[in-house]
Structures are given as C-alpha cells and as structure tokens.
Amino acid sequence: MAVxxxxxxxxxxxxxxxxxxxxxxxxxxxxLHGVQAEFGFVPQTALRLxxxxxxxxxxxxxxxxxxxxxxxxxxxxxxxxxLCRAEACQSMGGDEIAERAKAQLGxxxxxxxxxxxxxxxxxFCLGLCSCAPAAMVDGxxxxxxxxxxxxxxxxxxxx
Amino acid sequence: MSTLVYVPxxxxxxxxxxxxxxxxxxxxxxxxxxxxxxxxxxTRGMSWLEPLVEVATPHGRVAxxxxxxxDVVSLFDFGFLKGDWHRLGQGHTEQIPxxxxxxxxxxxxxxxxxxxxxxxxxxxGGLAGLHKxxxxxxxxxxxxxxxxxxxxxGGAGFPTGIKWKTTAEAKAPQKxxxxxxxxxxxxxxxxxxxxxxxxxxxxxxxAIAGIAxxxxxxxxxxxxxxxxxIAVMSEAxxxxxxxxxxxxxxxxxxxxxxxxxxxGAGAYVCGEETSLLNSLEGKRGVVRAKPPxxxxxxxxxxxxxxxxxxxxxxxxxILDKGAAFYRDFGMGRSRGTIPLQIAGNVKHGGLxxxxxxxxxxxxxxxxxxxxFTGRPVKAVQVGGPLGAYFPRxxxxxxxxxxxxxxxxxxxxxxxxxVFDDSADMLKQARFAMEFCAIExxxxxxxxxxxxxxxxxxxxxxxxxxxxxxQIALLTDLCNTMxxxxxxxxxxxxxxxxxxxxTHFPEDFQPRTFAVAAE
Ligand SMILES: Cc1cc2nc3c(=O)[nH]c(=O)nc-3n(C[C@H](O)[C@H](O)[C@H](O)COP(=O)(O)O)c2cc1C
Ligand code: SF4
Ligand code: FES
Numbered sequence: 256m257a258v259x260x261x262x263x264x265x266x267x268x269x270x271x272x273x274x275x276x277x278x279x280x281x282x283x284x285x286x287l288h289g290v291q292a293e294f295g296f297v298p299q300t301a302l303r304l305x306x307x308x309x310x311x312x313x314x315x316x317x318x319x320x321x322x323x324x325x326x327x328x329x330x331x332x333x334x335x336x337x338l339c340r341a342e343a344c345q346s347m348g349g350d351e352i353a354e355r356a357k358a359q360l361g362x363x364x365x366x367x368x369x370x371x372x373x374x375x376x377x378x379f380c381l382g383l384c385s386c387a388p389a390a391m392v393d394g395x396x397x398x399x400x401x402x403x404x405x406x407x408x409x410x411x412x413x414x
Numbered sequence: 415m416s417t418l419v420y421v422p423x424x425x426x427x428x429x430x431x432x433x434x435x436x437x438x439x440x441x442x443x444x445x446x447x448x449x450x451x452x453x454x455x456x457t458r459g460m461s462w463l464e465p466l467v468e469v470a471t472p473h474g475r476v477a478x479x480x481x482x483x484x485d486v487v488s489l490f491d492f493g494f495l496k497g498d499w500h501r502l503g504q505g506h507t508e509q510i511p512x513x514x515x516x517x518x519x520x521x522x523x524x525x526x527x528x529x530x531x532x533x534x535x536x537x538x539g540g541l542a543g544l545h546k547x548x549x550x551x552x553x554x555x556x557x558x559x560x561x562x563x564x565x566x567x568g569g570a571g572f573p574t575g576i577k578w579k580t581t582a583e584a585k586a587p588q589k590x591x592x593x594x595x596x597x598x599x600x601x602x603x604x605x606x607x608x609x610x611x612x613x614x615x616x617x618x619x620x621a622i623a624g625i626a627x628x629x630x631x632x633x634x635x636x637x638x639x640x641x642x643x644i645a646v647m648s649e650a651x652x653x654x655x656x657x658x659x660x661x662x663x664x665x666x667x668x669x670x671x672x673x674x675x676x677x678g679a680g681a682y683v684c685g686e687e688t689s690l691l692n693s694l695e696g697k698r699g700v701v702r703a704k705p706p707x708x709x710x711x712x713x714x715x716x717x718x719x720x721x722x723x724x725x726x727x728x729x730x731x732i733l734d735k736g737a738a739f740y741r742d743f744g745m746g747r748s749r750g751t752i753p754l755q756i757a758g759n760v761k762h763g764g765l766x767x768x769x770x771x772x773x774x775x776x777x778x779x780x781x782x783x784x785x786f787t788g789r790p791v792k793a794v795q796v797g798g799p800l801g802a803y804f805p806r807x808x809x810x811x812x813x814x815x816x817x818x819x820x821x822x823x824x825x826x827x828x829x830x831x832v833f834d835d836s837a838d839m840l841k842q843a844r845f846a847m848e849f850c851a852i853e854x855x856x857x858x859x860x861x862x863x864x865x866x867x868x869x870x871x872x873x874x875x876x877x878x879x880x881x882x883x884q885i886a887l888l889t890d891l892c893n894t895m896x897x898x899x900x901x902x903x904x905x906x907x908x909x910x911x912x913x914x915x916t917h918f919p920e921d922f923q924p925r926t927f928a929v930a931a932e
Contacts (some may be wrong), residue, residue, distance in 0.1 A: 287617070322699060323699070324680035325680035329798045341849075342758065379682060380598060380599070380639070381604040381640075383426055384600060384757035384831065386430055387757065
C-alpha cells in the first residue's frame, strides 16, 4: 500500500519545502508541518536534510520533532480519528464513547487497525466543549457524539 | 430582492451539520426558484441551538434552530424566509434571553457579520479603533489601555497596558507582537469563536498593539487542533493586507505592521508564553525561566508583547469608545467584560459575554439552565484543566479574579465545565495528574515525576490500598508540585486535585464494589 520513496525523491521534496520556508523567522515547525503534510509522516531521511539546511544537528531536529504530539515517525492509517479526552467531553460521556470506539475498531489509543484504515488518537480539547463529546475525523469536526453518531463515523472510516 | 439567510461557519456549527444544512437550503431554494443568498456568519454563541439558521426580515433577524437537513423542506413550507412560525422558531435572535442579557463588547459583531468581509466589518463599527490609534501618540494608546483596566484574558490576569509599556520602552531594532492563540484549556473556545467569527478584530487589535509599542511584526500562534480557525485567520490576513490594514504603511500612515499565522503542533504547554516563544523559534516547547521577561527578551531575544486573543481583540473597542467606557463595566479590579464559556453537561451551553461579577450559581443554574441530563449539578470546573472544581456550596462566588483566588480557584480563560451527580471526583483528580504527566515539558522534577506519582497514588486510593496514607501522600505531592514547579502546569495541577479532595472527600473513601453476579 505505502509507496516506497527513494531517498532522492524525498530529498527533492523536502528541499522544496525548506526553500519555501527559508525566509521565515523560526522556520523549523512550519517545515516539519510541511513535510508531514507531504508524506503523512516525517521520514528519517528528512531529518538529516532539514538539519543540514538549517545548520542544526540531526539530534536537535529529532528532539524538536519528538517533543510535539503532532509529528509522526511512522505513517498513520488512511483515516485519523481523534477523540477528545478532556473534561467537558468527559462530563458528557466522552470516556464511554472512547471505549466504544476502541472496542469497535479493536485498537487502543495511538493504534491503527490491521487493515490500515484508521488510526485512533486522543486529543485534549477541540474547542467544541459546548457541543460535547467531540471528535475530529481527518480534520473535520464532529460534535454531540452519542452511540449512533460514533458508530456512523466509524462506519465511514473503517473500510 | 434576494433574501439573506445566515448559516454559521463556526466549527461548533460545522460539527453538528451546518455545511449540510446550508447546502440543503441552497438546493431547496433553487428547486423552488427562490432568490436566496446564504451568508456563512460566525456563531451567536448559543451552541445548543446550532445549527442556528437566521433569516433577515424587514423587522430584524429571525432564528430557527437546531436545524437539521430533514427540517429544511418544512422550513420553506412554513415560510421561514418571511420569518413565519415553525416549530424550530426561536423568534428574533436578539430577543432570545441568552443573547439579550449579554453585554457584547469584544464579541459585538460575532455571529452578525460575514467574517471575511471587511466592508461588513467596517459597517458594524470595525476599524474605528485603529484609525483613532494612528492619530494618537503611541504613549497615549498605552495609557488608554492601562486606564481601561484590561487584564490579560489568557489566565494570569496581568494588566495589558503595563505589559505594553514595558515593551514600548525597550529599545531594539525589532520588536514583536505575539498573539497566544493556543487555547488549550478544556472548556474554552472564545479564542476560536472570535477568530472564526470576527478575525479582523484580532488583526486590528494586533495592529494597534504594534503601533503602541513600536513593533512592526506580529505572529498568531494558533493551535493545530483548530484547522478551521487557521483557515479563516490566514484568509483574513491576506484580505487585510490587500485592504491596506497591514503592510509597510498601515492605512497610509508612517506605521508599518504585518503578521503571520503559525500553527502549533499539539503541545498544551506551548500555551505558556515562554514555551510558546521557544516553539515559535523552532525549538522544543520547554518553559524558560523568568526573568528575562518576554517584554524585554521574547521572540528571538527581542522585546515581545505576548497577549491572549481576547485581550488583543478587546483593544479596538477600548480605543474606539475610550478607557472609561470599558472600565465602567465590571467589579473591583476586574474591569470590563469577560466572555464566559459555558460547557460540558449543561442545558444552555455556549459563549456568554458579560461584565465581571455574576455569581457562579447565576451562571450555571440561571444562564446555563442546569445540566443537560437534568440531574443535579455536582461540580463545576472553572479555568481549564488547571482550575479548581467548585461544589454547589461555593456557587455564591462572584466571577472576579480576586474572589476566585480567595476561594482557592482561578478564572483562567473563563471556561466553565459543568458535571452532574454521576461525576466521580477521584477520577477527575486522577485525570488532572494524568494530563499533567502527558503534557509536562519535563524541565522540573516536581511536575515531571510528581504527576506520574500522582496517577499511581490516585489508583491506589481507588483500589483501597491504605487510603488514609495515600490521601496524605497525595496532599504532600500537591504541595511539592505547587511550590516547586517552574510554571503553572505543574504549579496549578494541585488546584483540581485538592479541590476535588477538599470538597468531595466522600469520593476518595474506600469503595464497596458491587460484586457482579456471574
Ligand atoms: C501551562 C500553561 C498553559 C497556558 N495556555 C495558555 C493559552 O492557551 N492561551 C493563553 O492565552 N494563555 C495561556 N497561558 C498563559 C500565558 O502564559 C500568558 O500568561 C498569556 O499568554 C499572556 O497573555 P495575556 O496577558 O493577554 O493573558 C498558559 C499558561 C500556562 C502556564
Ligand atoms: S512545571 Fe512542568 S510544564 Fe512547567 S516548566 Fe516545570 S516541567 Fe515544564
Ligand atoms: S473538552 Fe472536548 S472539545 Fe473541549
């Protein structure tokens, strides 16, 4: 499923992203976001290229990347389902919704279904706390989750 | 003439189907050959009514909600385009009690205008503050903000004018305005709503801050969990630049100011201002020791104002209407208005802007209408994950920085999360520790290690292992975290934990587990 990319291909595409961010003050986060948007994760080879271009050590770039929850070292599933675990959603039964989703998908937090369809991730607040419990599916927001609504979301992404 | 129909684009409305409703209205209008223009406004903040569809009638805007796609045909049948009766009808939007009783200063336009129309923005009072600021000596802008009594809405409540003055007086070739749009606190969404619903007011506030302090560059550090807000803000910045509101000569003046939107990367601690600055510089989001203050050495070690979205978005009206106008609202040392965010298990949730001073009970029982489930309110967490849990016994606490501090709590970013009597306060205390452990930047031991220990101790209490000893240990741990942490993540996590323990001790007692009949 995942297309193997040659080091050269990664190099060209990462180079273009770094070029586009070259004039920014503090370019590293925009570059990492750009790389992740391009490949779906941040490939190891990209770290060295970014480090060289920004005059940083590879360890520094790796340290930054691993500090933030957003950046992945491995590709995610075809869909990413983020469920809010924070307090307002808890007060509306978010924990039960999460348990239901885990059971239906057969994965725990950060897990990907064996068919590569869905990665389940926790998120701490989506700013939808007055229509809780809330979720995000591939960047799209969903609120007022109940058993039916979470089942419908899972149905859409699990295939 | 075309009839104007408003369907919000706020993510709170999108999350419950607003895009589909807008599309269904467009389809049905086309089918009936009716001339309808759909405007995607921000939200009025009445979340339980979303998607709230409004129709402009000769006698004002009339509201219907919550509308689903299945309701659209009947809305047309019943004549909603003329504002006629329908079972989802809410009457005139501005007469809905939740809306009518507010004092909307910062959110004056949110939900009313098209967020991405500068013409609409200006027609509803926008840009007046910036034009006045351009004509004033910068020191006078700072003095106006100081006199207004505006305090930082990000949580710490530091006087905004004093912060600006420090940066204004700092000498450096380049200074910055950094807007903290990390809004990580659960139960809060005011920043998101203003950015999605009235982005130009934030841009205007930042431009005024730039002129006042001699800063020519601004950044909005916006959390990645808000892709819709990022999209609206990015588009608004482009439009503002084209309009001459941003650029080398702001509206033809001698002032330069421009700005960029930067996305966070999913770290709660990056809402802390020094961690945010490290993140903006492309580093790990580790908290910096203060001093130096960001006002002296902030972004790239240059003088930087770091302000919350709502602090900055409140500036235009202060400049427009004057310091005294704003100052006249509120109580004690909490001046002006505060956008309350009423959330969680509540009947009428949403954004409610009002002068400081309402009691917690008036907010939760009165405005919020009690719980969504209809069960009794057990606890209310105020001020996000680092805020205290309040029992009903403290419902007479007025919404004011000092009064909340006196009650061993904080108002933080003014998020209010309601729990009914099914809440388990030991579980909530455990979660506070777990959250701290997940989000700790790792710089200091009490936070990094203490939070992990806190989770273990909570688990032992749950399993009835020497509960008295564990409760003493938890209290001790909280003291260590409170006094030994560098920032409020480790330092304030004891608030939810200790308030849960103090006000709900019964939830920390050994449990008699019902033995399941197998
Ligand atoms: C752990 C932590 C998280 C914070 N998160 C935010 C946040 O999301 N948004 C915010 O405006 N301030 C946040 N703050 C407060 C900021 O450090 C800072 O006080 C604020 O940005 C100053 O702006 P103001 O004076 O306009 O409130 C946080 C503080 C801490 C300790
Ligand atoms: S209290 Fe926690 S988050 Fe704050 S500086 Fe210390 S380790 Fe970092
Ligand atoms: S707490 Fe879940 S969306 Fe805010």
